[in-house]
Amino acid sequence: MRKPLLGALLAVLLLGAGAAPAMATSHDAGAPTKTAGTAATAQAKVQAVDFAGTVALSNCSGSVVRTPASQPSDPALVLSNGHCLETGMPAAGQVIVDRASTRTFSLLNSSGTGVATLRASKIAYATMTDTDVSLYQLTSTYAQIQSAYGISALELNATRPVQGTAIKVVSGYWKRIYSCNIDGFAYQLKEGSWTWKDSVRYTSACNTIGGTSGSPVIDNTTGKVVAVNNTGNESGGRCTVNNPCEVDENGTVTVRQGINYAQETYGIVACVGTGSKIDLTRTGCTLPKP
Template identity: 45%
Template structure:
């Protein structure tokens, strides 16, 4: 799949492709009259980084159906094509994302395409959301045909108006619109079949980040018809790419009419995974943990925010402030805690970080959150392992325990090499995933790296060092770290005490 940014309103890319420079709807103005069919999709999880909860645009096509971009519905935790969401809603028929119009809960989503489709994703970036209750808003019709080049279109949305994601002023709550044209496809260098190139050639009128799913409208008598929905930018200072919805009118109409009812995807059990946005974690308890002890969150040392531990060193008892949503079976938060202390982190000897949470084991148990047992025995060659990622469970096996693993100036010892298999192929973003033992409740190890391009001992290219000093690096080979050294260092109250007898973590004073 070619690299292209999506105009998605989430904290991170969520398995999509990076962040996009700001493309404020310049040349546009605040809308003075509401469009009954225009709406704001407010997914709730993952929560967009704005107070109004807006993530994408939607258009009402029928009393219980709205259309948006597929990558907007891809915000479901496991990236499923079809399924039942949690906490999704739309506000339609209002100029403002915070008040007015009608609010309805989304109870089902149907995505035409996903990023893993062999037939491609671009040009098929559309999804239907079914509403739990009907809305009274007057629907918009789908245009009868693809608008010709240079056709006038109207675009609109609540996308960002500046590029500072931490500045509330960059997130308008009032609908904005602009009149522009459909450019020839050749104007957009990344246009795929089934896409419209919309906006001024220099990008001075274009859709903005968090306008995904928003409409390109053409005149239909005295009203409007929907020709396209925002998919992503063509680049900086360039028009925007819209999926041509006229190409998918048959699929849309078949789903809305009930002629075609796509089956729900089978959702993997991802209970207990903690989304750390770029890394993964899990809540673990040591053998002597008590219900009133603060819970501990385990992830990689290289996943800490801010300063990483230096080679040969550890970070101990540092302030922290990090959200920890603990997933239920379908990946939605069963409970949410906050990491308020970095108890320990190192990338030497092993690659681990332990955060103390603001909730106890007893509190998490009362909320039904999954807590894993921290393993006390080393992983051995041949041991079955399950990699607990946020959207799937990967079936792995320990192929070998290698004496030393080196990467970018760090060295870990007794590292776990996975056997190469179709079911165990980690990628960037899986760092910190728990490696579960055969019982499914014991964290036996923690995934931390894989060799990206065959390089030797460089960042993202770990190499094995044998006892005789032989260095080996193999592209795509994945590795995890042992965790059995952690338990001897845990004291009462979930404190890490490096002076305890038997503690052998980096920095130990015992």
């Protein structure tokens, strides 16, 4: 799982005393470069992927998200991982709904600068069963955030992502953008006592580290969120914490050391009703229920 780990923090310290977390620069894979003519037009959507709308948690990354049907007057939602909850990791089989929370989030602008502190009113939904997701409902509406800070929520794509899609993993915690492609999907991804279904597997360029948990995975072409970053196999272990393994339909186990994963988010869309209410009885909602 991609919470801050001692090794990741030590790596930053080794850059030098007082060094800041890695930022995307013109030399980073996550930073677009200017091109001329039609190439510039083709890259317009890619260049639009930045930090605006992402948030930094105390231990993870996240983003302010909306569904295609969300209204400006709805309370805003923050997306992160279930394992990033301030109350600790949910047990396998546990689903949390409408639990009071006053957690705060640092809202970032396009350059990665914190411009506001947002506050939750509750954990609207969280689980580590079948997926690894948390949704916090904020005390602010989408319209209030837009009006005060000029920042729009990221939209959740309502359809399943596709193999080969060019993506960016945008970490508000580290203020770093990773660029790669969707390499494929894991039928089941097992880590410790948890099992996730139909997980996104990245190509190796997205070498995410501790603190990137909860980062939105953004489709370069549409600019929409297609998944939420959550884990990777660090040392080649088999199905242990921080060393997830893939299990196919026949039960065959595959370990991919150094490869990282995310959980699809399209299934969230059908579960969000009027006023950002998480309604697990809505038609098409397949998120695990309590």
